[in-house]
Structures are given as C-alpha cells and as structure tokens.
Amino acid sequence: MQSTNQLRQETQCVHSGTFRDEATRGLNTPIFTSSSFEYLDRAEVPYPRYFNTANQETVVAKLCALEHAEDGLVFGSGMAAMSTALMACLGPGDEVVMQDELYGGTHAFATEQFRKLNIGCHFTATSAAAICAAATPRTKLILLESPTNPLLSVLDLKQVADFAKARGILTVIDNTFATPIYQQPIRLGIDLVVHSGTKYLGGHSDLCCGAVLGAQPLIRQVRHMARFLGGSLNAQTCYLLERSLKTLKLRVDQQTRNAGQVAAFLQTQPRVAKVNYPGLPSHPGHGIAKSQMTGFGAMLSFELSSEAGDPKQFMRQLKLIKPALSLGHVETTICSPVATSHSKMTPEARARVGITDRLLRLSVGIEHVDDLVADLAQALR
DSSP: OOOGGGSOHHHHHHHTTOOOOTTTOOSSOOOOOOSOOOOTTOSSOOOGGGTOSHHHHHHHHHHHHHHTOSEEEEESSHHHHHHHHHHHHOOTTOEEEEESSSOHHHHHHHHHHTGGGTOEEEEEOSSHHHHHHHOOTTEEEEEEESSOTTTOOOOOHHHHHHHHHHTTOEEEEEOTTTHHHHOOGGGGTOSEEEEETTTTTTOSSOOOOEEEEEOHHHHHHHHHHHHHHOOOOOHHHHHHHHHHHTTHHHHHHHHHHHHHHHHHHHHTOTTEEEEEOTTSTTSTTHHHHHHHOSSOOSEEEEEEOGGGOOHHHHHHHOSSSEEOSOOOSSSOEEEOTTTTTTTTSOHHHHHHHTOOTTEEEEEOOSSOHHHHHHHHHHHHO
16 A cells, blocks of 8 residues: 555545454454453553553544644543643743634633643734734743634744744644645644544534644653543544544535535625635635635634624524534534634623624535525525
8 A cells, every 4th residue: 555645635534544453354443442451461551541542543543644743642522632732731831822713612721721820821813923923932832723713714824833943832723624634734834733523523413522633742742641631532432533534525525615605605695794714815814725725614604784683583594504513514504603612702802803793603514505505595585
C-alpha cells in the first residue's frame, strides 16, 4: 500500500488506521470491550483511561492521517479535549491570547476557570494583527478558531503561527467547522488541533466525542494531563466514530455544496439582513479562506431583518429543518446562538462580538438542496 501521506482523503478516510485482526481477517476494527488487560511480559498495558487501547488508537491514526499530525488523543467530548489541552499547556502566571469569537463553551471555560488558576486571558478581535498585537512576554499560548462559531469569521492562520513560533508561543486551534477535509492547520504551522468530534467527525447526531492532534512531544504532555482528568472514550463509541470517519469526505463535500447554494439564496432575500458564509465573494474573509482552505464548509449564519418578525416564530415555521442543539450532522439544523451555544457568554460579550437575538446559525446537511431552499423560503414568507 502507498504511504498514508500519499493517499487521497477519500482513501485515508476509509483505510487509515484500521486494526487488522489476523484471527478473523475482518475488514473492520473489532470492538475490544475489555477495561482490564493482562500486564505480565509487556512494555505498556492498555487501559481506557490511559488513552492507549486499540479502538482509541485506530481512530487517532485515521485522524492523524487526515490532519497530518504525528499523534493524538480521542476524548469523551469536544470540551474535554479543549480543556485538557489547555490545562496541559498552561500554568500559574501564564497568559493566553484568545479571540472574542470562540465557541461559547470555550469562552465560558476561560472566563470562569482561568482566574482560579492564576492564568491571564486577553480577548481580541478575529484578525491576525489584533492577535499578534495582544501578545506580551508572558503569553504562553494563543487560542484560535477559524472559521468562527457562529459568525464564520476567517483568520490568517499562517501569519499567527509564524509570529508565535518566532516567540516560542504555542498555538491551539478549534478546527471543528473546517474539518480536516478542508483545513489542516498543522501544515500552516499551528501546534495543536482540537475537534469537537460530536459534530462533523461523528456526523449522525448520535455521538459525543472530541480529539486533540499534534506533534508527539506536545501530545505526550496532553496525555499526561488527560490521564488525571479521565475524559477517555469508550470502545463502542470509538468504533462508531471510526465508522463515521469513513464517509467524512463524502458527507462534508455534499454538505458544502448545499451550503453554498443555500447561502446564495439567503443573500437574495429581503427579510434576511446579512449572511455569514466564507464561500460568498462578499464575505470579508473570502480571500483568506480561499488561500488556506480547500473548501468553505457547510456552516453559515444569517441575521433576520426586523420585517421577518420573531426569529423563534420563523424557526417554528420550518417543516424540514429542525431547531436543535449541536451541528455538523447529516440532517440540516438551525439554532439561535444567544439561546444555545453562546448562552453562557454575558450579553455584553455577545454584543461586543456581534451575536444578536436575530442571528441564526444554520448547519447544512446532505438533503437535496432544493428541499432546503423551499423550506427556508416558505418560512420567510
């Protein structure tokens, strides 16, 4: 077989990392249900909380192939992945530079927990210049997200990575929206990549998981902390995640084709005040997205005009598209970030970023795009 790095993404999704069972010679990785393993005459004993079982490692191998990472860990949730990575890299007296436009759970974790740990935190606008300007001699880590949740802002990752490396600052990115199919931040110089695997990696509204990927020395550091915090992923969920990853490229490509058409439709509607989608030429980050991503992704958000009435009533009018938490799944879902993903942010923080009561986040699925457009059209009417 060719080297993993030479294989195309469709092939990597299917074949990378699969555990070959010589006893049965099955095509799929078996589910190893043991939480206890024999320890005599072996250098390392598998144990789920140690993040080293066969089912955990097969998923990691597949994700590493897609993200061009050396090593990684899978977790019980995206927040377990993010919080463990940050806790592993930071200590008392360190400072972090973070975008204002981050997933609400990450924003809340930083504002509520960093102070207890004597970790400083500086929030900035989503621009490479603003992030670099906010760094101080005490800055240990820069936390990024691009495209952002829920405004789909785009950041020049290479510019930030080059700046950070020159000063010995670690960089961590939430790559959930882009997926490894459309963006590989490690190749742009980012140190650690975090995913909420609950979203596109799982993709079917039935898994809760996360991942951290990067170079081996950093992952050893994260693994050490992870074994204390215990956010490991069980064998059955690892198996389902590995199965879902086999169709990741196919799903994301279809979702992205749909999203581009839906965004273009919404942009023509008089009751839609604004559409946020990096695939639109009018989007402020379109040029940067085109330079560092191979696709624009399947997430978008839009703001209803006052003529559209109550956003809740608009969502109740939808027949096919479901108002639901989470995103990145095969079915199209919609939500109000103010009431869901960013509800833990203060109203002042949301206003500063631009997350209003009339903003709706749309996660586009794999349905026929004409049916999605028709549903949005009738709800707008």
